[in-house]
Amino acid sequence: xxxxxxxxxxEGRFFLDxxxxxxxxxxxxxxxxEEIRLTDGKGSFYRAVITTADPAKCTFTVLAVEEELPRSYxxxxxxxxxxxxxxxxxxxEKCVEIGIDRITLIECENTERAYLRKxxxxxxxxxxxxxxxxxxxxxxxxxxxxxxxxxxxxxxKFIAYVDAENPVTLKSAAPPNSAYLVLIGPEGxxxxxxxxTALQHGFKKVSLGTSRLRTETAxxxxxHTLQLxxxx
Amino acid sequence: xxxxxxxxxxEGRFFLDxxxxxxxxxxxxxxxxEEIRLTDGKGSFYRAVITTADPAKCTFTVLAVEEELPRSYxxxxxxxxxxxxxxxxxxxEKCVEIGIDRITLIECENTERAYLRKxxxxxxxxxxxxxxxxxxxxxxxxxxxxxxxxxxxxxxKFIAYVDAENPVTLKSAAPPNSAYLVLIGPEGxxxxxxxxTALQHGFKKVSLGTSRLRTETAxxxxxHTLQLxxxx
Numbered sequence: 001x002x003x004x005x006x007x008x009x010x011e012g013r014f015f016l017d018x019x020x021x022x023x024x025x026x027x028x029x030x031x032x033x034e035e036i037r038l039t040d041g042k043g044s045f046y047r048a049v050i051t052t053a054d055p056a057k058c059t060f061t062v063l064a065v066e067e068e069l070p071r072s073y074x075x076x077x078x079x080x081x082x083x084x085x086x087x088x089x090x091x092x093e094k095c096v097e098i099g100i101d102r103i104t105l106i107e108c109e110n111t112e113r114a115y116l117r118k119x120x121x122x123x124x125x126x127x128x129x130x131x132x133x134x135x136x137x138x139x140x141x142x143x144x145x146x147x148x149x150x151x152x153x154x155x156x157k158f159i160a161y162v163d164a165e166n167p168v169t170l171k172s173a174a175p176p177n178s179a180y181l182v183l184i185g186p187e188g189x190x191x192x193x194x195x196x197t198a199l200q201h202g203f204k205k206v207s208l209g210t211s212r213l214r215t216e217t218a219x220x221x222x223x224h225t226l227q228l229x230x231x232x
Numbered sequence: 233x234x235x236x237x238x239x240x241x242x243e244g245r246f247f248l249d250x251x252x253x254x255x256x257x258x259x260x261x262x263x264x265x266e267e268i269r270l271t272d273g274k275g276s277f278y279r280a281v282i283t284t285a286d287p288a289k290c291t292f293t294v295l296a297v298e299e300e301l302p303r304s305y306x307x308x309x310x311x312x313x314x315x316x317x318x319x320x321x322x323x324x325e326k327c328v329e330i331g332i333d334r335i336t337l338i339e340c341e342n343t344e345r346a347y348l349r350k351x352x353x354x355x356x357x358x359x360x361x362x363x364x365x366x367x368x369x370x371x372x373x374x375x376x377x378x379x380x381x382x383x384x385x386x387x388x389k390f391i392a393y394v395d396a397e398n399p400v401t402l403k404s405a406a407p408p409n410s411a412y413l414v415l416i417g418p419e420g421x422x423x424x425x426x427x428x429t430a431l432q433h434g435f436k437k438v439s440l441g442t443s444r445l446r447t448e449t450a451x452x453x454x455x456h457t458l459q460l461x462x463x464x
Contacts, residue, residue, distance in 0.1 A: 090322065097449050098441075132444045171460055209330075209463060212364045217329050224456050228403055231441060 001037065002028060003130045007137070009040040014048075014060055021058040024050075036060060041129060041137030043068050068135035072177045073230045076102040078149045079219045080111045080186035088116065089124050091216035095223045096128035096138060104141040106149050110188030118142055146194055150201045155181035157203040160218055161195055170206040170225050180226050182206075184219045233269065234260060235362045239369070241272040246280075246292055253290040256282075268292060273361060273369030275300050300367035303331075304409045305462045310336040310381045311451045312343045312418035320348065321356050323448035327455045328360035328370060336373040338381050342420030350374055378426055382433045387413035389435040392450055393427055402438040402457050412458050414438075416451045 004020050006013055016024055024030050032053045038046040038060075044067055048060040077100060082088045092103060103125075105116055121140050129137050156178040158170060174180060183190075183198060190198070199205065208221050236252050238245055248256055256262045264285045270278040270292075276299055280292040309332060314320045324335060335357075337348055353372050361369050388410040390402060406412060415422075415430060422430070431437065440453050 094449055094452075097443055097445050098453065099443055131446065134443070209459065211329055211331055211366070213329050214363065217326055220326075220452075221330065221456060224453060225460060227441065228457060228460060 001133065003045075003133055004036055004038045005041060005126055005130060005137075006038055007041050009038065009046060009062075010042070010044070014062065016058040016060075018056055022055050024058050025053045025055040030058075035063070039129070039135045041126070041135070043070070043135050045135050071099075071230070073226070074101040074155075074179045075099065075223055075226050076104070076153075076155060076179070076181045077184060077219050077223055078104040078106045078144070078181060079184040080108050080215060081105050081113050081116045081143070082215050083112045083187065085113070085116060085120075087214070087216040089121060091219050092121050092124045092140070093128045094220045096125050096134070097132045098220070098224050099134075099227050100138050100223050101136075102139045102141070104149060105143045106146050106183070107143055108146045108186050109191045109194060110186045112186065112188075116143065147197070149183065150194075150198050150203065153181050155179040157181045157183075157198075157201070158206045158222075159183040159190065159195065159198040159203040160185065160208050160222060161190060161205050162207060162212070168204070168206055170208055170222060171229065173204055173206050174226060174229055176230050182219075182222045182226070184215060184222060187215055233365065235277075235365055236268055236270045237273060237358055237362060237369075238270055239273050241270065241278060241294075242274070242276070246294065248290040248292075250288055254287050256290050257285045257287040262290075267295070271361070271367045273358070273367070275302070275367050277367050303462070305458070306333040306387075306411045307331065307455055307458050308334040308336070308385075308387060308411070308413045309416060309451050309455055310338045310376070310413060311416040312340050312447060313337050313345050313348045313375070314447050315344045315419065317345070317348060317352075319446070319448040321353060323451050324353050324356045324372070325360045326452045328357050328366070329364045330452070330456050331366075331459050332370050332455050333368070334371040334373070336381055337375045338378050338415070339375055340378045340418050341423045341426060342418045344418065344420075348375065379429070381415065382426075382430050382435065385413050387411040389413045389415075389430075389433070390438045390454075391415040391422065391427065391430040391435040392417065392440050392454060393422060393437050394439060394444070400436070400438055402440055402454060403461065405436055405438050406458060406461055408462050414451075414454045414458070416447060416454060419447055 032050050046062050047064040048062045050060050052059040264282050278294050279296040280294045282292050284291040
């Protein structure tokens with residue numbers, strides 16, 4: 001099943017953007033009169049019929065709208081970008097497939113790469129949302145300073161930190177049906193000062209298991225752990 | 233921390249293979265007399281001291297051996313290779329990090345790509361084992377016919393299959409402390425005949441949650457679900 005994305009559908013934008021139009025008409029060879037499925041990335045699916053199968057601007061008429069029910073929990077992962085940008089893009093793809101609400105890239109003391117193309121991450125997220133037939137596009141924030149992410153938020157807050165005296169797992173510490181925020185550190189981990197700052201701001205220190213995980217794996221494992229606590 | 237791999241250590245092979253020697257002596261600039269850590273991939277870690285820092289054949293003497301305790305469960309994932317081989321390599325890397333015992337690539341009716349470079353997958357697994365400081369290298373089998381994988385095995389056996397009448401999740405169906413085998417289908421899923429064959433051989437049909445996951449994501453999610461049931 002193919003699903004198309006038009007974020008401005010509810011504002012009356014009843015056509016596909018050039019790339020989606022091309023995909024719909026040129027690649028999938030959809031014709032005028034054929035039905036398509038769309039999402040606005042804001043919680044709704046649409047059933048529509050093509051009115052002009054133009055590969056530059058494919059227009060349609062909406063037949064029906066279906067709301068995706070909101071979840072009883074929300075997952076927000078704040079993660080340091082990896083040196084290799086493929087790895088953070090992979091993290092975004094997998095978390096969107098599994099189910100995530102918000103991703104913030106954070107600049108920590110040991111972050112080696114502060115810059116990242118947010119446009120590229122948005123594109124990965126849109127593609128994964130379509131692939132996994134979801135109606136909500138997660139928010140991806142611009143790079144944020146560690147100090148700013150720890151000082152805000154009303155969520156159930158966790159910081160993944162591996163040390164000898166850390167027997168509490170995210171699985172055991174996270175209550176179901178909550179809004180979660182989990183901080184995932186860079187390859188060189190959070191500094192002791194960063195850890196202290198987070199603890200002072202109400203973050204709980206948690207382990208993600210006995211394995212030493214790469215940054216992007218830790219982020220994905222945290223997301224899936226919270227998903228499993230609440231569903232599936 | 234760096235860890236080196238010498239699978240024949242217990243047979244008295246007290247030197248690193250060319251690639252590992254180069255990495256140890258050229259890249260990490262280790263000198264004669266310095267200590268290194270090794271694994272044989274068979275459950276043991278070794279502390280050793282370099283006797284000749286030769287970048288072509290770095291020799292060492294073992295100082296101490298430490299056995300990694302076996303787990304109370306084992307995870308075996310049998311998965312169809314993906315069309316894009318990067319994705320299956322990524323699956324191997326992530327499962328080794330999370331913890332897996334055996335991976336079998338299976339050729340199903342809808343498998344689009346039957347060939348895969350096992351040498352490449354072994355390399356990915358070795359690298360991930362070293363990266364995550366593990367002493368056991370998972371077994372990776374050559375491509376196996378679906379009929380052969382379903383007819384064997386004494387494990388708690390599951391087949392991931394998504395359909396409308398499938399409310400049983402792997403999380404709820406898998407007992408702790410068991411040997412598990414989970415079958416993950418190709419992009420076009422298992423055929424109804426394959427599903428029937430698996431059920432006849434004692435496999436239980438399970439869902440991996442409400443999201444539609446790519447093949448490699450499904451495999452990784454199955455592995456992490458079993459890991460979470462038993463630990464962390």
